[in-house]
Each structure stands twice: as structure tokens, then as C-alpha cells.
Amino acid sequence: MGLKGKLTAQKEIKAGGDVFHELFRYKPQQIPNISPTTIQGCDLHEGEWGNVGSVYFWKYTIDGKQEVAKEVIESIDEEKKSMTFKVVEGDQMKLYKAFKVGFHVETHGGIDLVTCTLEYEKLNDDIEEPLLVLGFVIKLAKDVEAQHLKAT
Template sequence: MGLKGKLTAQIEIKAGGDVFHGLLSETPQQLPNISPNVIQGCDLHEGKWGTVGSVYIWKFIHDGKQKVGKDILEASDKEKRALTFNMIEGDLLELYKVFKIDFHVETHHGIDLVTWTLDYEKLKDEVEEPLTFLGALINLSKDIESYHLKAK
């Protein structure tokens, strides 16, 4: 098996793609209130929310344990409703040499689809694929949708 990999998940949402992109790019510090079982905290370490080059510190639950990650916002495209985070420090880098999270929203025939893509490079062959992390992102998407649909 190779050390490099890519996992992608796509989920239909009814809350609207602009809501998702706005929340993840401009106000991710709200996520612990929306999805406390996934996100425990998000702090701006450097820069400005939603600005390329900004550094975020995330506290999250992965495989039942609290973890920490420091990400740099590598790309942001409001028109395409897309973000790319590159992990530069944290617990996941004990297993992965590279760990990037891409997020974007597409609209097909009036249906908004949230797509999460993980690009990673494992440090060792025996490291598992980050399927449970991808599952957590799907759960985060569902929590965001539920929260915003209730707010309407």
C-alpha cells in the first residue's frame, strides 16, 4: 500500500452552501456551539478569519479523544465556496506527514452538495486511512445543517 492518499465525501445539504462557507471561513469559532461532539474550540492564532495565510488552532474530538491541530488557511474562494486548510502542527501529524482538508459546496440542479476531501501522506504503512476523521466531518456537516434549519 502507498503512503499517500485522498479520501472524499459528499453530502447533500438543505441549509444552503453560502451558510456553510460563511460559517467555516468567517466564524468557525461558533462551531463548538453548533457541533460540540466534533469541534471543541477554534481560535485565531494569526491573521484574520477567512484570510489566506491565517492560522487557526482547532480542538476537536477524533476517535473519542480530544485532539489539537494548528492549520493554515491555504486557499479561500468565496465564489466557489471553497476552503483549503493545511495542518502544520498537532496530534494528527504524529501519524501523517501531510494532512490537508479541502471543503467546497457545489450546486447541481438546485441541490447544494458539501464536499470534503482529505489529502494525506502517512508516516508509516501501518497507519490507518483517516476514515473516522472524514466521518467526523460528515457529522459536522449534519450538525451545521440541523442548527441552521432549526434557526429558520
């Protein structure tokens, strides 16, 4: 088995891809209000909100367990409405040598699709693929969509 892997999920979002991208780029500190059962906190540790190199500290619940992650914004592409976060500390680093979370928004035939990609390198072959993390991200996208649709 390989230690490196990549998982991708795509979710249609009726709230509009701009809403999703702008929330994660400029206002991630509002996500705990939108999805409190998923994200309990997002603090800025270094840099400025929405800039490459900025460091965010997340508190979240996955599979009923409270966890934390310190992430650096590795890249942003406004045209593709994409962001990539590199996890540098936290619970995922107990299982993975490297862990990145990327989001981007595509529009096909007037339908906005949010795509999440997890890239990882497991510490050993006994570690499971991060399918729970992928499910967590899909739930988060659903919560963002529901909040936006409720507000409009």
C-alpha cells in the same frame, strides 16, 4: 501500498452551501456552539478570520478522544465556495507527514452538496487511512445543517 492518499465525501446540505462556507470562512469560532460534541474550540493564532495565511487552533473530539490541530488557510475560492486548510501541528501530524482538509460547495439541480477532501501522506504503511476524520467531517456538516434548519 502507497503512503499518499486522498479521501472524498459528499453530503447534501439543505441549509444552503453559502451558510456552510461563510461559517467556516468568517465564523469558525461559532462552530463549538453548533457542534459541541465534535468541536470544542477554534481560536485565531495569526492573521484575521477568513484570510489566506491565517492560522487557526482547533480543539476537537474524534472517536471519543480529545485532539488538537493547528491549521493554516492555504486557499479560498469565493466562486466555488471552497477553502483548503493545511494542518501544520497537532495530533494528525503524529501519523501523517502531510495533511490537508478541503471543503467546497456545489449546486446541482438546486441541491447544495458539501464536498470534503482529505489529502494526506502517511508516515509509514502501517498507518490506517483517516476514515475516522472523514466521518468526523460528515457529522460536523450534519450538525451545521441541523442548527441552521432549526434557526429558520
